Amino acid sequence: MIFYNQVYQFTGKEEKNRIRVIAIDDPIVYFVELHGNTSMPKKAVISDIETEVQSELLIPIPDPFAKSYSDKDLTEKQIQKRDEDWQVVSEGWDKYKKSLLIRKERDAIFEQIAKQHRIAKIKVKRIFTRFWQRGLNRNALLPDYIYSGGKGKERQLALAKVGRPRKYSSTKQGINITDNVKKQFDYVVKKYYRNKQQLSLTETYEYLLREFYSDKYYEGNKPKYKIWEESKIPTFHQFYYWFKKLEDPKLDFQLRHNQKEFELKYRPILSNSALETDGPGTRFQIDATIADIYLVSSFDRNLIIGRPVVYGVIDVYSRLLTGIYVGLEGPSWIGAMMTLDNMVMDKVEFCKKFGISIDESQWPAHHLPEIIIADRGEFEGYSVENLINNLNIKIENTSPYRGDLKGIIERQFRTINGKIKRKAPGAIQKEYRERGDKDYRLDASLNLEEFTKIIIHLVLHHNQNIIDKYPLEKEMISVGLTATPINLWNWGIENKKGSLQVIHNQNILRLNLLPKGKARITRAGIKFRGLSYGAERALNEQWYFKMRNHSIEIVFDPRDMSKIYIPHTDGRGFDTCYLLDTSSQYKGNTLEEIEYYHELIQEARHQEANKQKENTLNMDGAIESIIQKAKKEKKQTIVSNVSKAEKVKNISANRQAEKIMNREEEKFTLTEKPIIDTCQVVEFTKKNSETVEIPKKSTSRLMDKLRKKRDEEFGKDQ
Incomplete structure (x- = not known):
């Protein structure tokens, strides 16, 4: 099976012998070679390509140009050049796609596009070559500045004029656009351009000259303006260049028009019809619903955890459900992200995780579509920009209160919820319970894994169920096709164009989703x-x-x-x-848990703040009390006849004496004190000499006191 935008390589040949499928029009397939500056489309019969693939002469390979770019990482020049080239490609590809694929008609179309955009025909060829070779998406047109020395930054201004000289000016000289000049540009744009008067840029430029680059004088009572000479004023080209470089189209439109017109012309809905499809993969619809059932915890079935969220992606053409997510996330971007990840996943492996064995024919969907129709909530912000630019997926966000624009997936959710209500315990039976009614939440018995298994079985049943009132085409009727999603999917792949894309490296998709x-x-x-x-x-x-x-x-x-x-x-x-x-x-x-823990830490610190301050104050008070007591006792024991020199003379001896006293107080006694009974005293003629020897030469007053205390203790022992 040949897929749109798939890259193939001929075996046994150089790397440059690679091709990309750019269009499928059964029985013809169009491709381009991935080497050369002007590689034009070639055609082949699908059956021949399939034969080469089956014989492994041609093998599918991962897209060498599949990348994850964010506009925040790109320079303004890269974005500007990409968008300019994209305007050339998008208009030409949408309007003249069939002619561009035909060799005889291609040159005339290139000339027409070149004339329309006022560029050379060879440049048009190179732009389309880059678009075809590098993945048929907007970011395929990004310039390869990564391989050159230029960083796309603005030039540093000096005294000399930058840029080319003026062609028709007599002086050939102009002014540099400094930061001050840019401020002048911004001032006149805000004052004259962004308002309901809807002045043109030319008129705004004229106001710029009047405000900053002219001299005012009067003829009678009428004010007149004399514009400065050419070498001292910015040109309209310079003004236009910086306006386009710094413009905000959305803000400009909102300020120059009313909000109603903005919603009508600029809201992100490309089409109001969900059925304009060319086959499988043209349009997918994604939506979420809160299931009408209460679940229990997987750890304890006595704990009710509430109602799960069910996400689904459905192919508009075939009604095949291409991806699901059942969990407790959302409706949110996390839930939508998991659904898109499941959309490209091998469904055989997915079902195997839940103990359900299927073959690929029962659920063959693992592809990216061309367009995804979604609600505004989940797809506003996050990585939608990356999906559009890197994977060439268009996002159609529906307007508020317009669930009918996603009627197919909405209807399928109603069918699933209806079957759950009739079968599962804990399902919601009434929207509002009356007094005395049984609380259906108490009947909840299923956990999240078991409910997911039920959803998988419902999806498998849906994919093989006949769709009532499906508008069968004549070719379908002639071959006796039964309108089941799988039959429509397979028939559409074989007989329609479609826009299915295969992701070989799921991490590339996840980088664009997270x-x-x-x-x-x-x-x-x-x-x-x-x-x-x-x-x-x-x-x-x-x-x-x-x-x-x-x-x-x-x-x-x-x-x-x-x-x-x-x-x-x-x-x-x-x-x-x-x-x-x-x-x-x-x-x-999870991030929510971590943020909650951090809040608990801050809350605990805040609660203990006053107590910590009280402890500090009490500590300071206790220290000050000790100090005051010491000062008071010192005053009471001051000896008036002792000089200052004598006080500091015997510090070492005083320290030694204090150490001896501390040792007597601090020494350990491991044995208990013996009980002394009444006994006869026997006198010894030899005195006990095991006493502490204290130096006698010291003149320290502390030593004198220590000797006196020793003699007193010795006398008691006697």
């Missing part, structure tokens, strides 16, 4: 959301020394913050960062 954030490199590791991470690459390249306090973009899964990922600049890989020991207590926790 939310992004900013991490900071510090000596203590890579810091993100209060956690510390480490990476092998950071150690090898000495980030902690060379890039300290630098910010880097990371990708993370908020359901498990044990790891974060640093995408490579080429969009084809990533580096994994693991939690360091200082944050290991949060291993396996």
Whole structure:
């Protein structure tokens, strides 16, 4: 089976012998070679290509140009050049697609496009070649600045005029657009262009000259303006260039028109008809619903955990359910992300995880579509931009309160909920319970895994169930086709164009789905959301020394913050960062749990703040009391006839004496004190000499007191 946008390589040949399928019009397939500056489409019979694939002369390979780019990582010049080329390609490809695929008609179309956009025909050829070779998406047109020295930055201005000389000016000289001039541009745009008067850019430029580059004078009572000479004023071309470079089209439209007209002309809905499809994969609809059933915990069936969220993706053409997610996330981007990930997953392996054995013919969907129709909530923000630019998926967001624009998936959810209500315990039987009615929540018996198995069986049943009132085509009727989703899917792949794409590396898709954030490199590791991470690459390249306090973009899964990922600049890989020991207590926790723990820590600190202050005050009071008592006792024992020199003369001797006294107080006595009975006293003629010897030469007053105390103790012993 040949897929749209699939890359193939001839075996036994050089790497440059690769081709990409750019269109399928049964029985013809159109492809381009992935080498050469002007590679034009060629055609072949599908059966011949399939024969070469089966004989392994031609093998499918991962897309060498599949990358994950974010507009935040691109320069303004890259985005501007890409969008300019995209305007050429999108208009021409949508309007003249069939003619561009035919060799005899192609040159005339190229000439027409070149004349329309006022560019050379060879440039048009190169733009389309790049579009065909690099993946048929917007980011395929990005310039290869990564391989050149230019960074796309603005030039540093000096005294000399930058840019080409003026062609028709007598002086050939103009002015540089400095920061001050840019401020003037911004001022007149805000004041004259962005308002309900809807002045043109030419009129706005004239106001610029009047405000900043002219002299005002009067003829009678009428004010007149004398514009400065050409070499001292910016040209309209310079004004237009910086206006386009810094413009905000959405803001401009909103300020120059009313909100109603903006919603009518600029809201993100490309089509109001969900049935305009060319085959499987043209349009997928995605939606979520809260199932009408209560579930119990997988750890204890006595614990009710509430109602699960069911996400589904359905192919508009065939009504085949191409992806599902059953969980407790959402409706949110996390739930939508899991559904899109399941959409490209091998369903045989997916069902196997839940103990359900199927073959591929029962659920053959593992592809990306051309268009996804979704609600505004989940698909506003996050990584939708990456899906559009890197994977060439168009997102059609429905307007508020317009569930009918996703009627197919909405109807399927009603069918699933109806079957659950009739069969499963814990299902909602009434919208509102009356007094005395049984609480159906108490009947809940299924856990999340068991409910997921039920949903899988319902999906498998739906994919083989006959669709009532499906508008069968004449060709379908002539071959006796039964209108089941799987039959329609298979027939559409064989007989229709469709736009199915295969993802060989699921990590590329996940890089485009996961939310992004900013991490900071510090000596203590890579810091993100209060956690510390480490990476092998950071150690090898000495980030902690060379890039300290630098910010880097990371990708993370908020359901498990044990790891974060640093995408490579080429969009084809990533580096994994693991939690360091200082944050290991949060291993396996979700982002919500970690934020909750941090709030608990801050709350506990706040509650203990007053107590800590009280302890500090009490400690200071106790210390001051001890000091005051010591000062008072010193005043009472001051000897007036002792000089200052004498006080500091015997510090060493005083210390030695204090040490001896402390030793007597601090020495350990491990035996209990014996009980002394009445006994006869026997006198010895020899006195006990085991006493502490104290130097007699010392003149320390403390030593004198110590000798006196020794003599008193010795007299008692006698």
